[in-house]
Amino acid sequence: MLEDKYRDMERIRKRWEEHAKRYDEWYETFEGAVEHHVDWELLKGNLPQNRDAKILDAAGGTGRITLPLAKMGYSVTLCDISPGMLSVARKKLLREGVLDKVEILECDVCQLRFADESFDFVLCWDSGIEAAEELIRVTKKGGKISVFLINKCGAAISKFREDPDSALTLLRSESNYVYHHEEKQMAVSVEEATELFEKEGIKVIEIYAVCGMLEPLSIPEKVQESRHWDEKLFRQVTEMLLRLSKEPSVKGLSRHLVLYGERI
Numbered sequence: 432m433l434e435d436k437y438r439d440m441e442r443i444r445k446r447w448e449e450h451a452k453r454y455d456e457w458y459e460t461f462e463g464a465v466e467h468h469v470d471w472e473l474l475k476g477n478l479p480q481n482r483d484a485k486i487l488d489a490a491g492g493t494g495r496i497t498l499p500l501a502k503m504g505y506s507v508t509l510c511d512i513s514p515g516m517l518s519v520a521r522k523k524l525l526r527e528g529v530l531d532k533v534e535i536l537e538c539d540v541c542q543l544r545f546a547d548e549s550f551d552f553v554l555c556w557d558s559g560i561e562a563a564e565e566l567i568r569v570t571k572k573g574g575k576i577s578v579f580l581i582n583k584c585g586a587a588i589s590k591f592r593e594d595p596d597s598a599l600t601l602l603r604s605e606s607n608y609v610y611h612h613e614e615k616q617m618a619v620s621v622e623e624a625t626e627l628f629e630k631e632g633i634k635v636i637e638i639y640a641v642c643g644m645l646e647p648l649s650i651p652e653k654v655q656e657s658r659h660w661d662e663k664l665f666r667q668v669t670e671m672l673l674r675l676s677k678e679p680s681v682k683g684l685s686r687h688l689v690l691y692g693e694r695i
């Protein structure tokens with residue numbers, strides 16, 4: 432069992448090592464810039480008021496979120512299993528003059544090397560559900576947590592064309608797992624995520640629908656992939672997605688959910 436877990440981790444690490452130099456490029460496309468804007472707007476409203484707050488960006492990769500947080504003055508700890516992703520982050524932080532605001536560590540989110548209640552805010556925008564217990568352990572009581580989750584309905588919808596049996600297995604709750612790039616990931620509904628985190632001592636503030644919402648808007652692929660766009664369209668699309676992210680009737684459609692909660 433442990434050996435399987437170790438092998439899986441190695442495969443995940445290898446995949447991100449190969450991806451590290453290109454990861455940020457996707458955020459230069461219309462689709463990536465829209466998703467980043469939506470992620471950031473939702474996060475901004477939940478950040479600690481006090482700029483001395485300590486923030487953990489777990490599985491933080493190339494520092495997409497660490498960088499703007501450090502620029503705002505927060506002290507950030509960035510951790511990830513991929514040295515390549517962290518190396519890209521280090522260069523960006525150095526270039527932007529905020530490397531001194533950030534501690535960078537190579538570590539697994541499921542085995543964090545921090546004392547209980549070390550951080551005022553903990554975000555984990557990958558593998559969050561597997562690491563839930565650890566993430567909550569290092570969050571101060573009264574502090575907040577933000578976790579990306581695989582959305583069960585969204586995963587079933589996107590899986591259906593390639594593998595209808597797996598899609599239906601998910602929706603029937605016969606399994607809660609999906610495979611993405613050979614990685615086994617747990618998928619949950621809004622209700623399951625709420626129950627799971629509340630059982631662990633988190634008061635759920637909100638669960639938003641994020642990622643993969645451009646398809647229902649029928650934004651042409653050419654526009655999604657383009658690196659130059661009409662600013663008015665960008666504003667309209669991001670406003671649509673921000674409004675839809677909070678709309679219970681469409682939450683099933685997104686690829687990911689992002690949960691915000693408070694440790695009680």
Ligand SMILES: C[S@@+](CC[C@H](N)C(=O)[O-])C[C@H]1O[C@@H](n2cnc3c(N)ncnc32)[C@H](O)[C@@H]1O
Pocket residue numbers: 443444447489490491492493494495496510511512513516538539540541555556557558
């Ligand atoms: C999709 S990227 C997200 C990076 C960043 N959170 C963001 O939103 O831009 C996923 C990251 O999670 C990291 N990762 C995956 N499993 C991990 C684990 N068990 N512990 C630490 N990092 C992990 C990968 O190395 C990769 O950098």
